[in-house]
Amino acid sequence: MSHTHKPGDGGGERHAAPQVDEITDFEVLEIAIRELAIEHGLFTAEDHRRFTEWTESVGPAAGSRLVAKAWVDPAFKARVMEDAVKACKEIGIDWAEPTGFGTPSDYMNLRVLEDTPTLHHVIVCTLCSCYPRPLLGMSPEWYRTTNYRRRLVRWPRQVLAEFGLIIPPEVEVRVEDSNQKCRFMVMPVRPEGTENWSEKQLAEIVTRDCMIGVALPKPGRTADVHPVQKARRPVQE
Amino acid sequence: MAARNELRQQQELIGAIQPALHVPQNWNYLIDHPLYKAYMHPPHDVGGQFDAPGVYEEKEEEQWELDTYVTCEVLGWRGVWNSEERRRRADNDLGYSQYLGIPYYGRWILAAARMLVDKNHISLAELIEKIAEVKARNAKK
Amino acid sequence: MPKSKAANKSETAAGKARFKVGDRVRVKDMPNLFYTRTQMYVRGVVGTIAECTYRDLIPEDEAFNRDGKLEQYYIVRFKQKDLWPEYPFENDTLQTESPERWLEPA
Numbered sequence: 001m002s003h004t005h006k007p008g009d010g011g012g013e014r015h016a017a018p019q020v021d022e023i024t025d026f027e028v029l030e031i032a033i034r035e036l037a038i039e040h041g042l043f044t045a046e047d048h049r050r051f052t053e054w055t056e057s058v059g060p061a062a063g064s065r066l067v068a069k070a071w072v073d074p075a076f077k078a079r080v081m082e083d084a085v086k087a088c089k090e091i092g093i094d095w096a097e098p099t100g101f102g103t104p105s106d107y108m109n110l111r112v113l114e115d116t117p118t119l120h121h122v123i124v125c126t127l128c129s130c131y132p133r134p135l136l137g138m139s140p141e142w143y144r145t146t147n148y149r150r151r152l153v154r155w156p157r158q159v160l161a162e163f164g165l166i167i168p169p170e171v172e173v174r175v176e177d178s179n180q181k182c183r184f185m186v187m188p189v190r191p192e193g194t195e196n197w198s199e200k201q202l203a204e205i206v207t208r209d210c211m212i213g214v215a216l217p218k219p220g221r222t223a224d225v226h227p228v229q230k231a232r233r234p235v236q237e
Numbered sequence: 238m239a240a241r242n243e244l245r246q247q248q249e250l251i252g253a254i255q256p257a258l259h260v261p262q263n264w265n266y267l268i269d270h271p272l273y274k275a276y277m278h279p280p281h282d283v284g285g286q287f288d289a290p291g292v293y294e295e296k297e298e299e300q301w302e303l304d305t306y307v308t309c310e311v312l313g314w315r316g317v318w319n320s321e322e323r324r325r326r327a328d329n330d331l332g333y334s335q336y337l338g339i340p341y342y343g344r345w346i347l348a349a350a351r352m353l354v355d356k357n358h359i360s361l362a363e364l365i366e367k368i369a370e371v372k373a374r375n376a377k378k
Numbered sequence: 379m380p381k382s383k384a385a386n387k388s389e390t391a392a393g394k395a396r397f398k399v400g401d402r403v404r405v406k407d408m409p410n411l412f413y414t415r416t417q418m419y420v421r422g423v424v425g426t427i428a429e430c431t432y433r434d435l436i437p438e439d440e441a442f443n444r445d446g447k448l449e450q451y452y453i454v455r456f457k458q459k460d461l462w463p464e465y466p467f468e469n470d471t472l473q474t475e476s477p478e479r480w481l482e483p484a
Binding site: 023024026028029030031032033034036037040043048051052055099103104105124126127128129138140141142144145146147148149150151153154158162163226227228229230231232233234235236 | 281282283284285286287288289290291292293294295296297298299300301303304305306307308310311312313314315317319320323324328337340341342343346347349350353358359363364367368370371372375
């Protein structure tokens with residue numbers, strides 16, 4: 001199967017000819033559905049573009065900013081715990097976007113789970129893969145797998161150990177099974193060795209895995225490292 | 238007689254603990270409550286089931302996966318369906334084989350397709366023709 | 379406007395909730411058919427109301443595009459030892475969300 005990339009047809013509609021030799025059945029189906037939906041007036045190509053733009057704009061940097069700001073500003077942290085959706089606006093995230101009433105899948109019911117020295121949270125959605133996209137972007141592949149969803153609720157410490165995280169037995173591990181319309185994010189405990197750090201420095205160590213609860217932030221740890229399966233036809237910039 | 242009964246019982250027990258052969262059974266009158274309940278269990282409810290440690294991987298997103306996500310969400314935005322309906326269709330109505338075998342976003346787009354046909358927004362005949370047309374348009378030269 | 383709009387901007391409780399934070403509740407084991415978001419592993423188990431969240435359609439209605447009465451949702455917290463008999467750590471907990479109809483006083 002060839003992976004040669006030919007030059008595209010230039011910007012414009014995404015249903016131009018593909019840039020590699022083979023097109024998958026799912027890709028065909030998606031194009032068919034999208035074209036029929038547009039032909040029947042169910043939505044417009046402009047709707048699709050706008051929502052794509054929003055999707056490409058979200059990522060975990062927003063969550064990192066929220067945690068870093070909460071760490072340095074106790075009054076902000078209190079506002080986050082009181083009404084997280086409202087507090088998100090202070091870091092530039094509006095959960096009502098891009099429709100004006102929230103995305104169809106993420107809703108507007110964010111709750112931040114605050115870790116303490118005796119309480120560690122970790123999040124899963126056993127039924128599907130509900131995830132706080134406006135703050136963390138798109139969920140990682142492993143979060144969506146039946147493997148993670150089966151095991152985390154019943155063997156959380158074993159699963160955390162596979163992520164390299166061992167929680168002492170006297171610390172309570174609390175699993176949040178995000179099965180309805182609340183969306184959750186972990187606020188980890190601020191680690192030692194970060195005294196007098198700027199918000200920017202703090203945000204760098206609050207990675208996505210820390211906000212799901214499968215990693216702890218620490219000085220020098222600025223990336224989540226997992227093997228990556230490459231796409232055959234990745235998203236075009 | 239007793240030995241033949243024991244033989245049949247052993248064969249049934251051995252069959253019960255073998256992986257299923259997926260052959261049609263023409264008589265199934267004795268479905269007790271636990272087995273009925275197991276049949277009716279919604280496939281997406283997997284919390285607490287056994288699974289083995291694996292390697293937790295990331296995956297680079299395919300262009301069609303991003304397009305699928307956006308198409309499904311925009312259908313929700315414009316009121317054609319809502320996300321609970323999507324989850325019901327994509328995570329339960331497809332049945333176990335498709336649920337466990339088809340890639341994540343493959344289930345999303347299948348659910349959207351089925352929904353559009355079920356709710357009469359498009360006809361199945363029209364969808365089949367469009368799929369053929371898209372395939373032909375993108376066929377290798 | 380899509381029906382989902384009402385669901386996204388869910389009302390908060392305003393004295394209409396049956397349970398309050400701290401109440402002990404049991405998850406009912408209602409029959410399973412076609413769709414539910416109440417997990418098998420919490421059925422019949424007693425937990426504590428941790429939070430009142432919002433009022434919304436129940437999944438069994440919303441998934442079939444039915445307008446129904448809005449119900450109070452709660453986050454219910456369980457001891458892991460009550461969920462899994464073999465669970466070895468004393469202090470661990472799990473919490474998950476449930477609409478009111480799935481809960482009864484314990």
